[in-house]
Amino acid sequence: MGSEIKLKKKDFQSDQDVRWCPGCGDYSILAQVQKTFAELEVNRDETVIISGIGCSSRFPYYMTTYGMHSIHGRAPTFATGLKVSRPDLNVWVITGDGDSLSIGGNHLIHAMRRNVDLKILLFNNRIYGLTKGQYSPTSEPGKRTPSTPLGSIDNPFDPINVVLGAGATFVARAIDTDTKHLQEMLKRAANHKGTAIIEIYQNCNVFNDGAFVQITSKDVRDDQQVRLEHGQPMVFAGGAKGIRFSGLGTPEVVEVGDGDGQVPLDQVAKHDETLQSPAYAFALAQLKYPDFPTPVGVFRAVDRPTYDEAVNTQTRQAVEATPKRDLASLWNQGEIWDAK
Amino acid sequence: MATSTTPTGQETSGARPTIEVESVVIRFAGDSGDGMQLTGSEFTKASAVAGNDLSTLPDYPAEIRAPTGTLFGVSGFQLQFASHEVFTPGDQPDVLVAMNPAALKTNLPDLVSGGSIIVNTAAFTKPNLTKAKYGSNPIEDGSLEGYQVFPVDISGLTKECLKDTDLNAKSIDRCKNYFALGMTFWMFNRPVDTALKSISQKFAKKRPELADANIAVFKAGYHYGETAEIFTQSIEVKRAEIAPGRYRNIMGNSATAIGLVTGAALAEVPLVYAGYPITPASTILHELSRYRGYGTTTLQVEDEIAAAGAAIGASFGGAMGVTASSGPGIALKAEAMGLAVSLELPLVVVNVQRGGPSTGLPTKTEQSDLLQMIYGRNGESPVAVLAARTPSDCFHCAIEAVRIAIKYMTPVVLMTDGYLANGAEPWRIPKVEDFAPFPARFRTDPAGFFPYMRDEKTLARAWVKPGTPGLAHRVGGLEKDALTGNVSYDPDNHQKMCELRRDKILRIRQEMDAVEVNGEREGDVLVVGWGSTYGAITKAVNELRNGGTKVSHAHIRWLNPLPPDLGELLKGFRRVLVPEMNLGQLVRLLRSEYLVDAVPLNKIQGKPFKVSEVTAAIQALLAN
Numbered sequence: 001m002g003s004e005i006k007l008k009k010k011d012f013q014s015d016q017d018v019r020w021c022p023g024c025g026d027y028s029i030l031a032q033v034q035k036t037f038a039e040l041e042v043n044r045d046e047t048v049i050i051s052g053i054g055c056s057s058r059f060p061y062y063m064t065t066y067g068m069h070s071i072h073g074r075a076p077t078f079a080t081g082l083k084v085s086r087p088d089l090n091v092w093v094i095t096g097d098g099d100s101l102s103i104g105g106n107h108l109i110h111a112m113r114r115n116v117d118l119k120i121l122l123f124n125n126r127i128y129g130l131t132k133g134q135y136s137p138t139s140e141p142g143k144r145t146p147s148t149p150l151g152s153i154d155n156p157f158d159p160i161n162v163v164l165g166a167g168a169t170f171v172a173r174a175i176d177t178d179t180k181h182l183q184e185m186l187k188r189a190a191n192h193k194g195t196a197i198i199e200i201y202q203n204c205n206v207f208n209d210g211a212f213v214q215i216t217s218k219d220v221r222d223d224q225q226v227r228l229e230h231g232q233p234m235v236f237a238g239g240a241k242g243i244r245f246s247g248l249g250t251p252e253v254v255e256v257g258d259g260d261g262q263v264p265l266d267q268v269a270k271h272d273e274t275l276q277s278p279a280y281a282f283a284l285a286q287l288k289y290p291d292f293p294t295p296v297g298v299f300r301a302v303d304r305p306t307y308d309e310a311v312n313t314q315t316r317q318a319v320e321a322t323p324k325r326d327l328a329s330l331w332n333q334g335e336i337w338d339a340k
Numbered sequence: 341m342a343t344s345t346t347p348t349g350q351e352t353s354g355a356r357p358t359i360e361v362e363s364v365v366i367r368f369a370g371d372s373g374d375g376m377q378l379t380g381s382e383f384t385k386a387s388a389v390a391g392n393d394l395s396t397l398p399d400y401p402a403e404i405r406a407p408t409g410t411l412f413g414v415s416g417f418q419l420q421f422a423s424h425e426v427f428t429p430g431d432q433p434d435v436l437v438a439m440n441p442a443a444l445k446t447n448l449p450d451l452v453s454g455g456s457i458i459v460n461t462a463a464f465t466k467p468n469l470t471k472a473k474y475g476s477n478p479i480e481d482g483s484l485e486g487y488q489v490f491p492v493d494i495s496g497l498t499k500e501c502l503k504d505t506d507l508n509a510k511s512i513d514r515c516k517n518y519f520a521l522g523m524t525f526w527m528f529n530r531p532v533d534t535a536l537k538s539i540s541q542k543f544a545k546k547r548p549e550l551a552d553a554n555i556a557v558f559k560a561g562y563h564y565g566e567t568a569e570i571f572t573q574s575i576e577v578k579r580a581e582i583a584p585g586r587y588r589n590i591m592g593n594s595a596t597a598i599g600l601v602t603g604a605a606l607a608e609v610p611l612v613y614a615g616y617p618i619t620p621a622s623t624i625l626h627e628l629s630r631y632r633g634y635g636t637t638t639l640q641v642e643d644e645i646a647a648a649g650a651a652i653g654a655s656f657g658g659a660m661g662v663t664a665s666s667g668p669g670i671a672l673k674a675e676a677m678g679l680a681v682s683l684e685l686p687l688v689v690v691n692v693q694r695g696g697p698s699t700g701l702p703t704k705t706e707q708s709d710l711l712q713m714i715y716g717r718n719g720e721s722p723v724a725v726l727a728a729r730t731p732s733d734c735f736h737c738a739i740e741a742v743r744i745a746i747k748y749m750t751p752v753v754l755m756t757d758g759y760l761a762n763g764a765e766p767w768r769i770p771k772v773e774d775f776a777p778f779p780a781r782f783r784t785d786p787a788g789f790f791p792y793m794r795d796e797k798t799l800a801r802a803w804v805k806p807g808t809p810g811l812a813h814r815v816g817g818l819e820k821d822a823l824t825g826n827v828s829y830d831p832d833n834h835q836k837m838c839e840l841r842r843d844k845i846l847r848i849r850q851e852m853d854a855v856e857v858n859g860e861r862e863g864d865v866l867v868v869g870w871g872s873t874y875g876a877i878t879k880a881v882n883e884l885r886n887g888g889t890k891v892s893h894a895h896i897r898w899l900n901p902l903p904p905d906l907g908e909l910l911k912g913f914r915r916v917l918v919p920e921m922n923l924g925q926l927v928r929l930l931r932s933e934y935l936v937d938a939v940p941l942n943k944i945q946g947k948p949f950k951v952s953e954v955t956a957a958i959q960a961l962l963a964n
Contacts, residue, residue: 069816077649
């Protein structure tokens with residue numbers, strides 16, 4: 001898009017009726033993406049959104065970019081093939097907790113280790129919505145659902161832990177209703193070179209209403225969230241509390257201040273998203289309700305060569321090293337003889 | 341085949357008494373670590389360079405290095421070379437090179453009666469005989485009477501030859517296959533230079549000392565043949581009268597790879613190949629990875645599904661996306677292939693078939709995935725399916741698969757099998773001018789565009805590259821409106837779309853010439869085959885026709901859709917015989933499609949048909 005024509009949110013809204021349940025957190029995420037794309041002046045024709053299967057994966061139909069609604073769990077594979085062959089395109093992946101961590105877990109971790117230049121939005125609502133409410137790999141243990149009437153018994157995945165373990169170079173967490181912060185995270189992801197993943201806490205008001213209410217509702221959020229801001233001390237509760245790491249990276253909540261039993265601000269951990277070792281980001285990912293405030297923001301943002309770039313560099317070098325690239329030279333290889 | 345070694349000339353004069361024959365079938369057999377595949381390949385190369393027509397059959401266990409000396413660890417490589425056209429690797433070896441008792445035991449039943457056996461006597465030790473379940477030494481107990489046995493202490497002579505080198509005993513022993521190769525080179529008067537060049541190329545870079553050792557051992561074997569006087573004569577197989585031109589040896593998977601690169605070049609689109617290692621398809625990935633210099637992108641991804649996904653993603657972006665696998669891997673790709681049917685994007689899927697079900701017989705050949713490829717997806721999910729008939733035909737079929745995939749915006753399945761994949765034959769290198777380019781056309785005009793509007797002739801929708809201004813659109817696996825491509829649950833629209841997808845595949849019939857028939861277009865028996873049974877059927881039908889039998893042969897390249905004139909052709913014959921390496925799959929299609937009382941001939945043993953098996957079935961059909 002030329003800079004003289006200012007893009008608006010509605011330039012990214014397709015003519016298709018949005019069919020999510022009224023009140024679904026997906027509406028907000030869609031709106032923030034459309035708004036952010038407009039602000040970033042994203043070129044619709046050079047952007048492709050690829051999704052898997054699930055409620056969130058209807059997303060591409062509602063955007064005016066190129067899009068593909070693919071099959072369950074496999075969106076990163078289509079996106080990888082596309083990005084490698086067309087590094088000029090912006091490729092975004094929309095997925096959910098079931099899509100990316102259950103049926104598609106393999107592709108998610110391999111996208112991370114390769115560092116393909118993809119932007120992955122993981123809508124985590126801790127439930128299977130489209131199939132009517134079964135527990136998901138991020139559901140809390142003991143979840144009673146139609147498939148687990150006695151309560152689920154398996155331990156959940158934490159998406160941030162999984163992707164950090166797989167070598168992700170950009171990892172963030174955002175919340176569907178915290179629109180300003182979500183937009184900020186989307187911008188950060190858009191500008192990251194390599195795989196960028198944002199876990200978005202998304203409320204499913206039909207099958208798992210209030211899944212995150214204990215950390216997102218207005219009355220508790222200041223106490224239950226800690227904003228990760230690069231170079232800033234990790235404080236929450238209006239600055240009254242902070243996170244300190246002691247010993248071998250063990251976190252603790254401290255009262256911040258100069259009084260008795262309080263800890264001065266300079267002893268509170270200062271967030272650094274650029275550390276090469278993922279150990280610190282991994283430690284942050286262990287901060288969980290109810291013992292700790294939930295970190296929201298960018299856990300990790302580091303540079304590593306991207307897979308798509310490496311593949312294309314290899315190809316370019318191989319092409320340069322092959323002066324004769326015609327069909328005859330392709331066919332005339334190996335032991336050759338003439339019959340008269 | 342006994343007849344193939346019938347002497348056709350007198351002994352020639354000179355130092356080397358030579359007898360001339362038309363064709364020879366030789367099989368090298370040994371432990372899976374004995375280098376039999378390498379030995380067979382060297383012999384093949386030299387025979388090709390000597391101007392013989394040939395066909396090969398590697399046969400090895402799935403285990404990389406099975407325990408030594410065991411019956412199940414035997415690896416074999418069979419080759420027929422001749423002064424006339426060769427269609428198969430031969431029904432029965434005339435010559436068997438057995439490197440140990442297990443190799444002798446497992447391969448002896450196949451040998452032609454009166455055939456020659458070269459045995460490595462050093463390996464016939466008590467423990468090895470026990471492992472091969474021999475009560476006594478067959479070389480000494482008279483049980484090989486009726487064969488011409490050449491007992492040679494191959495291991496001992498190899499050791500002797502390398503005694504002054506620094507190689508350790510293990511490395512020395514591993515050179516022994518080159519002694520055997522040298523002997524056979526003398527025996528069959530093969531060009532020595534080819535092997536010398538090839539050995540030094542193979543080892544020169546990594547271990548030059550092994551190149552020297554293997555060359556020394558190879559020469560020792562050759563000279564042993566000449567001087568030891570155990571072979572009374574050498575055998576001459578004259579050049580075959582093959583069409584003039586430039587030749588190379590080609591294996592099926594190499595031909596597939598080269599064909600894919602060629603197809604994409606003719607379509608003027610980049611080739612993106614995504615694969616996951618699986619026997620016997622992996623060498624397509626290896627081969628294509630050697631062609632990165634031609635702009636080919638190859639990706640080894642995390643699983644079979646990802647391979648199909650990456651290929652489809654590449655096609656969405658305007659490249660020719662290709663993936664290959666074998667049955668078990670193809671099963672995993674099924675859902676993604678269904679998506680490609682729905683998205684209506686070009687995709688080529690190569691299935692190098694192997695024995696099934698499940699993991700089955702990874703290194704053995706079979707044709708049991710035909711119905712899997714045609715029907716093995718949920719919903720009405722038609723794809724185009726074609727099959728290659730010889731190793732070099734894989735080249736032409738791969739080009740055709742690319743052309744049709746793009747022209748009809750559809751997945752195309754190319755079926756080969758383990759026998760074609762690893763089998764080799766001389767290939768007359770084509771001329772570039774024989775191939776007309778078929779450049780892919782991408783839509784760029786936004787005026788009046790809808791994603792699912794169709795070409796009237798092919799019913800293909802337009803291929804649009806993301807990045808094209810004004811043409812942004814969404815595709816997906818949900819049913820789409822027949823014009824706009826928007827999600828549609830409309831009942832009539834769904835029926836229309838299912839019929840359109842079916843009809844689009846049927847339109848591929850307009851690309852086909854009349855079915856080629858070897859023989860008359862009517863008669864007593866029509867043998868209908870597909871894929872790698874081509875050689876055995878051709879040879880059997882030719883032999884019977886020479887004897888006056890009214891039998892013809894049609895080999896079907898397109899399995900879906902079937903050729904438009906096939907039904908008429910079938911009506912011209914009293915009986916129809918369908919040989920397949922499965923329990924009857926094409927025969928089922930023919931019976932249901934044409935209501936013809938076609939008779940199956942099924943072999944499902946992990947081995948190709950013998951000519952004699954096809955001949956016998958035709959004769960039996962004629963007899964009743």
